[in-house]
Amino acid sequence: MSIPIRLSILIAAAMVLLYPQPVAKASGLVAIPAVITGDSPDHLGTWTVHYQRVDGDDRAVADAINDRLDAEANRQVQQATWDGSTKHPWTFDSAGTLVIGPATVSEVFVSNYDTAEPHMPTQSVSSTVIDSSNGNPITWDSLFVDKQVGLARLGERTADALAAVAPPNFIRDWRRQGQFAPLDINFKAWAPTVDGIQLHFPEYQYGAGVKSVSVPWSALADLVQPDYRSVMAR
Numbered sequence: 742m743s744i745p746i747r748l749s750i751l752i753a754a755a756m757v758l759l760y761p762q763p764v765a766k767a768s769g770l771v772a773i774p775a776v777i778t779g780d781s782p783d784h785l786g787t788w789t790v791h792y793q794r795v796d797g798d799d800r801a802v803a804d805a806i807n808d809r810l811d812a813e814a815n816r817q818v819q820q821a822t823w824d825g826s827t828k829h830p831w832t833f834d835s836a837g838t839l840v841i842g843p844a845t846v847s848e849v850f851v852s853n854y855d856t857a858e859p860h861m862p863t864q865s866v867s868s869t870v871i872d873s874s875n876g877n878p879i880t881w882d883s884l885f886v887d888k889q890v891g892l893a894r895l896g897e898r899t900a901d902a903l904a905a906v907a908p909p910n911f912i913r914d915w916r917r918q919g920q921f922a923p924l925d926i927n928f929k930a931w932a933p934t935v936d937g938i939q940l941h942f943p944e945y946q947y948g949a950g951v952k953s954v955s956v957p958w959s960a961l962a963d964l965v966q967p968d969y970r971s972v973m974a975r
Contacts, residue, residue, distance in 0.1 A: 769797045769798045769799070770795045770796070770797040770803065770806070770841050770846065770873060771795065771796055771797065771841075772793040772794070772795060772839050772841065773793060773794045773795060773796050774791075774793055775791075775792055775793060775794045775814075776789065776790065776791045776792070777789070777790050777814055777815070777818065778790075779818070781822045781825055782822070783827070785825065785826060785827065785828075785829070785830050785831060786821065786822065786825040786826075786830070786831045786832070786833065787830075787831075787832055787833075788818050788821055788822075788832070788833040788834070788835075789833075789834050789835070790814045790817060790818060790834075790835040790836075790837070790850070791835070791836045791837065792810065792814050792835075792836070792837030792839070792848060792850065793810075793837060793838075793839035793848065794806075794807045794810050794811070795807060795810070795839075795841070795846060801876075802873070802874070802875060802876050804876075805875065805876025805877075806846050806871050806873065806876045808876070809869055809871050809876065809878060810837075810839075810846075810848055810869060810871075812869075813837075813848070813850065813867065813868075813869040814835070814837065814850070816867075817833075817835050817850060817852060817867060818833070821833035821852075821854060824854075825854075825856070826856045826857075826858060829856045829857040829858060830856065830857070831854065831855065831856035832853075832854070832855050832856070833852065833853070833854050833855075834852065834853045835850050835851065835852035835853070836850065836851055836852075837849065837850040838850075838851075840932060840934070841873065842873070842933055842934075842935070842972070843971055843972070844872065844873055844874065844969070844971040844972050845870055845871060845872065845873055845879060845933050845972055846870075846871045846873045847868060847869065847870045847871065847932040847933060848868065848869055848932075849866065849867075849868045849930060849932050849939075849941055850866065850867045850868065851864065851865075851866050851941075851951060852864065852865045852866070852867070863944055864943065864944045864950065864951050865943045865944065865951075866930045866941040866942070866943050866951050867929065867930050868929075868930040868931055868932055868941065870931065870932060870933065879969065879972070881925065881928070883966065883969070884965060884966060884969055884972070885964050885965065885966065886964055886965070886966055887964070888923075889923045890923075890964060891923075891961070891964045892923035892924065892925070892927070892928055893923040894956075894960065894961060894964060895923075895928055895938070895940065895956055895961075896921035896922060896923055896927065896928075897921070898954070898956040898960060899921055899940060899954050899956075900912060900915075900916065900921045902954040902955075903915070903947060903952075903954070907947070907948070911947075911948070915947065920946065920947070927946075928940060929943075930942070930943070933972050933973075934955070936955060936957055936958065937955050937956050937957040937958045937959075937960070937961065938955070938956045938958075938961065939953055939954075939955050939956075940953060940954045940955070940956065941953050942954075958973045
């Protein structure tokens with residue numbers, strides 16, 4: 742059963758001051774600042790998500806993209822409400838960074854949850870990647886010819902990147918724990934960039950704090966579906 746949540750979506754010109762506006766891409770899409778804010782049903786929690794939606798000449802495609810961006814913003818709020826403290830006041834704040842690429846719209850959300858309990862605050866990260874031509878989601882299943890092979894390559898590159906900054910025993914333990922294994926749960930947040938795939942990891946997956954690793958397209962090009970080769974365009 743879903744928990745009723747009071748939502749209000751405010752898209753205001755004043756928010757432009759908070760977010761630099763990206764240049765319009767070939768798709769004709771531009772970013773529009775947005776925010777949702779409210780409190781939990783028991784009034785112990787308050788939450789705010791600053792993010793960006795899109796506007797464009799093709800209204801149907803822009804609406805489809807916005808539906809997915811809104812859904813991710815609201816999913817975070819729903820999860821925070823489910824997980825929020827039932828004893829202490831809590832806050833949940835999230836900020837989304839939107840990137841409009843040659844063939845995609847992607848948004849990475851970094852969130853902060855805080856309450857008067859041990860080991861607080863905690864950070865989390867999530868993302869959504871969308872085909873800018875039709876508003877459909879792009880997942881590991883649709884991006885890679887073989888998802889398992891693609892995730893295995895990402896795991897290898899993640900281990901290589903972390904090995905440059907983490908002690909060998911940490912890498913060994915993470916490998917034994919299956920943190921580099923080709924499983925969706927290990928690579929939940931990502932975004933395509935002009936240089937490659939940027940992977941984002943929540944706090945405690947690889948130690949304290951949110952981490953990110955970039956894997957160049959040159960290491961992945963042979964694994965990408967032909968229909969999505971345009972994702973790699975500069």
